[in-house]
Amino acid sequence: MSVQTRKLYWITAVVLVLIVFLSFHRNNLPTYSRNQPLNQNGYGDSRSNYDDNDKDYDSGGRGNIYAPGGGGGGGTGGEVKPNPTTPKVVVSYEPNMSGKHDTLVIIPSSWSQLQNRQWVRETIFGIKNNLEPCKKYDGRIIYKFYIHGRASWGKTALHSAEYMQGQVRDLYREFMEYDDSVFTNVTVTDRHALWGDALSWAVETFIPREKITVDKILIFESTTIVNLYRMEESAKASVSPNGFIHVWGEPTPFAGMVSLEVAQQIVNSRGAIKANHMDIDLFTAAELYFTNSGSQFNIQKTLGQLWASDIEALDGTLQVVGQVYQFEDWMPIVEKMALQPTPPCATDLQRKKNIAVLTSSFIYIDMCMAEASLPSAENKRIYAAKHGYDFVARAAEFAQEEFRGRRIVWGKIGAILKTLPHYEWLFWMDMDAVVANMDKDLRDIIRVAEENNPDKTQEISLIVAQPVKDKMLNAGVMLIKNTDWSRRFFNEVQTKTEWYRKSSYEQAAIWNVMNEPKWAPGVYLYAKDDHIMNTFPKVYQEGDFIVHFAPDGCPAVPVIEALKKIKKGDSILGVGV
Secondary structure (H helix, E strand, C coil): CCHHHHHHHHHHHHHHHHHHHHHHHHCCCCCCCCCCCCCCCCCCCCCCCCECCCCCCCCCCCCECCCCCCCCCCCCCCCCCCCCCCCCCCCCCCCCCCCEEEEEEEEEEECCCHHHHHHHHHHHCCCCCCCCCCCCCCCCEEEEEEEEEEHHHHHCCHHHHHHHHHHHHHHHHHHHHCCCEEEEEEEECCHHHHHHHHHHHHHHHHHHHHCCEEEEEEEECCCCEECHHHHHHHHHHHCCCCCEEEEECCCCCCEEEEEHHHHHHHHHCHHHHHHHCCCCCHHHHHHHHHHHCCCCCEEEEECCEECCCCHHHCCCCCCEEECCCCHHHHHHHHHHCCCCCCCCCCCCCCHHHCEEEEEECCCCCCCCCHHHHHHHHHHHHHHHHHHCCEEEEECHHHHHHHHCCCCHHHHHHHHHHHHHHHCCEEEEECCCEEECCCCCCHHHHHHHHHHCCCCCCCCCCEEEECCCCCCCCCCCEEEEECCHHHHHHHHHHHCCHHHCCCCCHHHHHHHHHHCCCCCHHHEEEECCCCCCCCECHHHCCCCCCEEECCCCCCCHHHHHHHHHHHHHCCCCCCCCC
């Protein structure tokens, strides 16, 4: 066997191991209800390793970052291009805090259909990006993607190993940025099993876990375009005291809606339904089964159309069009159907007065932090939820640095500038920094900095810490206020070309700019401090807020170990030392 062939075998094995880990991890993350409070960087040579900007300094011995993205199948974090033809979103200002919802929308989707999921978010739910995420289930509807495997996984040729690696990086990025999916590492061979599994998960797991009630469940796949408003209106005719099934499309439906009581009956009778009608999709089989058994609930069918690549022949009054795979087709169909997006959450009128915890969701091509990325993001998301903060993870700003001639860590600055206008404060945390003390409130850190500000005429816009043994700040943890000063400051940092590829990168650029007389009054530095907002493992003490694992090489192992202990409530003393 040639060296190249062996290499491809190993890459394939690593990707498959990560897929299995992903399935386990997505099903074993710490959970919390949205409606209840809870008590980086390389450029150039693809062989570069992890680099946390600190290798020139003394505390903790930090070293080189994950390498940038090459690899067939693309890197991580490419956002969907802005769509100028997106319909106007129907905005909901009044939050629904009752825990009762009209419809739970479940959208089965292959793990590789990332682009389709983004089209669904944008055109059906009005979600263009993740800069202002839904923190709570406070709309009339709730949606979740039910992401599954495909039978073709085991048949993929070796030459596609790098493509699969790119897909895994993108999938992890999506999970960090959008908390709107469940992943199952199950190979799906038929829609009967797929829709049945998705419906069972909704009825038996999601609804009881989130302590919500819904009137009905709607299922359609991520290659299907639906007009939710028209479907809801059509479903009103299906309502009966004993429940209903409503399907769109015949003989094979592209979408199906069931009242909750009927969904529970289908889940309880899945074995019998499939035994009698194993070659028919779930909803059609359920119709036949329950009709033959004399059930009294209502069964309705509405026309749905298979996309035939002919926009002129498409009936614009249709409620459902199935199997649309290309963006150049998707948007003309959306326009002809006159879709109006249905937001899944109410408009947060207080968002610009709030704090967002911001981190990277970019996974480097060496996959160093791949295994640690999801639990690290979840740790930050849980902390944000507990304190009522938003959580935002960004990859696109890092991915674009591959083409700009600077180390990928510079994407941190772009992510800050992109997100800053949406909040009062941002709390930046590197992926290898974790929240060890969930009770610490960021506003206490801000208050202390403002009270200790020697120049009360100058507003504090940047709060950072300088570890005791370091020569400068550590830029892995920062608080940034939404002010004109901050925007001008970080744009000034961007001009420091001497640090584009020189060790310490954006960290040294920030340090140089913040010490200029023009900018110094807007910065509060926790000087020579290891415990308030940025602690390295060697100096960690019980009760410290953020532990930043920044060793030579890859920090994934100590990050994962620490997160497991934090989840269990155990001490992390000694981890990563």
